[in-house]
Amino acid sequence: MDMKSKLGPVVGQINNQDIRANQLLRRDLSVWEGGRYTPSDGDDTNQNSGAVRKLTDKAKSIVIYWSRSGSTELLASKIANIANSDILEITLKEPYPTDYLETRSRANFERENDLPPELNMELPDLSQYETVFLGYQTWAMTLSQPMKSFLLNYGSKLSGKRIVPFETQGGFGSGDSEDLIRQILAQEGSTKNSFERALVVDGNMVDRSNKVIDRWFNRIDR
Numbered sequence: 001m002d003m004k005s006k007l008g009p010v011v012g013q014i015n016n017q018d019i020r021a022n023q024l025l026r027r028d029l030s031v032w033e034g035g036r037y038t039p040s041d042g043d044d045t046n047q048n049s050g051a052v053r054k055l056t057d058k059a060k061s062i063v064i065y066w067s068r069s070g071s072t073e074l075l076a077s078k079i080a081n082i083a084n085s086d087i088l089e090i091t092l093k094e095p096y097p098t099d100y101l102e103t104r105s106r107a108n109f110e111r112e113n114d115l116p117p118e119l120n121m122e123l124p125d126l127s128q129y130e131t132v133f134l135g136y137q138t139w140a141m142t143l144s145q146p147m148k149s150f151l152l153n154y155g156s157k158l159s160g161k162r163i164v165p166f167e168t169q170g171g172f173g174s175g176d177s178e179d180l181i182r183q184i185l186a187q188e189g190s191t192k193n194s195f196e197r198a199l200v201v202d203g204n205m206v207d208r209s210n211k212v213i214d215r216w217f218n219r220i221d222r
């Protein structure tokens, strides 16, 4: 794939919106490079589509996620389908650049200076949900900055929920992401949470992860 191209092929849908996940074209390990240099598809900026928001009054779970280059969004769509969940995409005031290296510099600055990005979203009433699936990606061997912002802003609203993390990564693992989720929730005053072990999928394999997802669902308590 021409890595300058911004729009990968459509690989799925989430709440009737197209998902483009251009990492899936980097299946071959010689071009995968652990996700490095993947441009975003522009959809995380919601320039080409609205923020994904599916809210019903029946669902017992909600998938809350953020995705830059579409892999976590594709995973979010699969989980939401299996669990019949509502869906909420985290959106930012200032989207990350399409370019990978520019994104990395900004993300590193935010992490090193403890300045996670400002959100641009409204949190719906979460009282109907027993389970909150949290979808994010490994950045610099920790939780990506947008999910960190979400938890810092809204962690206190997650009291009493079963927290089920899922993430995509470039092949180096999750680092301390799961621990950080617990830590931030406790720090923000979220109480009475139960936690499931995270589902971790390589960003270039999400379209081939159905079996892994099923096994994970069988392990965790639905």
Ligand SMILES: Cc1cc2nc3c(=O)[nH]c(=O)nc-3n(C[C@H](O)[C@H](O)[C@H](O)COP(=O)(O)O)c2cc1C
Binding pocket: 023, 034, 035, 036, 038, 066, 067, 068, 069, 070, 071, 072, 073, 100, 103, 104, 107, 136, 137, 138, 139, 140, 141, 142, 168, 169, 170, 171, 172, 173, 202, 203, 204
């Ligand atoms: C700024 C940045 C930092 C990253 N750091 C890591 C890392 O430390 N370890 C890793 O395995 N993958 C890392 N990755 C790769 C992403 O976790 C991987 O590409 C993920 O699937 C992207 O998810 P998305 O398509 O939902 O945005 C990084 C990607 C970016 C953009």
